[in-house]
Amino acid sequence: MAKITVEKNLFCLPWTQTLLGTRVHGKVNFMALDWLTRVNFDPAMLGICVGRAHASNEAIRETGEFSVNVPTQDMIEVTDYCGIASARREDKSKLFEVFYGQLQKAPLIAVCPIAMECRVVQTVELPSNTFFIAEIITIYSEERFLTNGKPDVKKIRPFLLTMPDNRFWGVGDQVGSAWKDGTTFREKLKERTGRP
């Protein structure tokens, strides 16, 4: 099929929608966060990307701490509101009941099935954004969101964002098993090539 190019600045893969928690000049604040990834296995580290103009960016520079919270599909409107409203003009400090773990500048959202407190270890400045690399100090959940002690995406009910169509999606059916389905392929490959 003929390959064409698409607008490179807008396309995002489906990402899990999260809420970034900070304290801006002492006041609790939240923003919608989509640009994040694990960046180191051991110690467990996460990297998050925040535009330099955001109040949250200033807050993380000031405190060196933040939280990443995974909202459920029941929280779509309030989560999107956190992405639309700027802390510089609207007060988001009362939107959620918060709790604290070890870090006093990383407000954790009680209603979120997964909430992680993180401490910044490195800051990378990029042209329009800052990439904060942080150690995950603790991840909090509740028994009702786990299956066999592991967070269960079907119980957590997170939602995903795609851009530039700006749609939120649920997680669908299980379609495979990682570190397992590949062994089936390897067997087929061996049969095809006749190699042991």
Added chain:
Amino acid sequence: MAKITVEKNLFCLPWTQTLLGTRVHGKVNFMALDWLTRVNFDPAMLGICVGRAHASNEAIRETGEFSVNVPTQDMIEVTDYCGIASARREDKSKLFEVFYGQLQKAPLIAVCPIAMECRVVQTVELPSNTFFIAEIITIYSEERFLTNGKPDVKKIRPFLLTMPDNRFWGVGDQVGSAWKDGTTFREKLKERTGRP
């Protein structure tokens, strides 16, 4: 509800599964890649995290180039195989038909609905992994994967990974609209507080 802590090193949010394309000592290679995110808006930049022991890590250091390809659900077995098999022991160079854009060391997978060629601009060393920050040079797709000129997740049919349960998932139904549902919440907030 009582909060409990979960194993912080293993939990991943659902991420879109991708395939990383490189040239290792001139030979085309692919590995399964889950730890990636956009990191800068303009210019469009992506960051990917690769363990230091991987052949792909060595390749990117050598060439400064790589591709990120989004496989469909029809490619689960071969994608997982790319995550299981090391280029140091198994030859993955013939698994896919490749093509090249501007970068000669960033092999793009023809069958993938989305394929991006990237050039490294900064390398961040972390304890066990390397975080490569790269400019997205071009994103390739095909007309049949777009709706109104935008990549359509329902036509692309990517799949997602969760850990530590190691399951692959499809993308489910649309559950909301970003930068829109939040305005509904704002209206409700205004009604509740009586503020203009």
